[in-house]
Amino acid sequence: ELKVEQNxxxxxxxxGKNYTIYCNYSTTSDRxxxxxxxxxxxxxxxxVLLSNGAxxxxxxxxxxxxxxxxxxxLHITAAVHDLSATYFCAVDRGKAAGNKLTFGGGTRVLVKP
Amino acid sequence: DAMVIQNPRYQVTQFGKPVTLSCSQTLNHNVMYWYQQKSSQAPKLLFHYYDKDFNNEADTPDNFQSRRPNTSFCFLDIRSPGLGDAAMYLCATSRDLAGIETQYFGPGTRLLVL
Known part of the structure; x- marks a missing residue:
């Protein structure tokens, strides 16, 4: 079973500062x-990222x-207030699973002045 | 300009009283999805239609049913809502299942069960 973890x-x-959100997943997928x-x-x-190195x-x-x-x-450069939101990654389960998506748990971003 | 439309945007129902949520699309997409999203959680796929073919997720409760009478419309029926079914319900569409197709989400219907 595909598991998707965000950190x-x-x-x-x-x-004004830079930040990175990470999305790890447990089984092979290239989308x-x-x-x-x-x-x-x-x-x-x-x-939409469709291949290795995209x-x-x-x-x-x-x-x-x-x-x-x-x-x-997901890299954020020089953060601004209007980027405050929750960001989700979603991984394609592959053709055998009907190309359905499994979502990560989300990263809630709050940009302070 | 709306492409995926959901009605109503807010729905209040009573415990055990059947409720139907509606989704329509102007994109002429083949695939329509229903997701459940509880507060501060990721969207969880309930089922989808590829054209007229229905595909249920293994862990979707029997209480949830869906209908797709034509390409444009898809309905989510909750036969006997429980308190745990209170959530945002998101409809999404995609042109195909090919994996490279972006899913376009509607604005959601927030369901409250009293």
Whole structure:
């Protein structure tokens, strides 16, 4: 059974500093997604990582995937307040499992002035 | 511009009283998913439809059922809601199951069981 772990579960950030969220998963997969969720809202797709070594960047966020290490990272550069949200990674279970997603537990990010 | 629409946004029901949540999509996607998300937890997949083919997760309680009368609409029926079923219910769609397809989420329906 695929298990997905995110670290840390909670991250208090100072504006202007850099931080990294880690997503580890337990079985082979080469497809991983990052989502953002604001309180009481739905999930917004941030990145789709489809192969080993994939790197995607959008604004202050950069995501990467190392399928051999079964690890993805979400790097935040020069944090700003509007990045406060919960971030989820989700791993594709593979074709045999209907390409369904298993989500990590989420990392709640709070950016303080 | 809304692509995945859920109604209602908030639903209050009584313990044991059947409730139906609605999802519609304008994307003409083949796949529709229902997730349950409890407070401060990750979304948990309940089931999905690939076109008309229904796929239930092994640990989804029998109390939860779904219908997809056409491509655009999918319903979640909770036959006898318990207090533990209070949660946010998220509908999502994707063009295909191929794994490279992003899932697009609706705004969710927050269910309260009294």
């Amino acid at each position: 840390p579960l909670f991250l208090s950030m100072q504006e 991983l997604y990052w989502y953002r969720q604001d309180p009481g809202k739905s999930l917004e797709s941030l990145f 790197v995607k960047q959008e604004g202050r966020l950069m995501a990467s995937l190392d399928t051999k290490a079964r690890l993805s990272t």
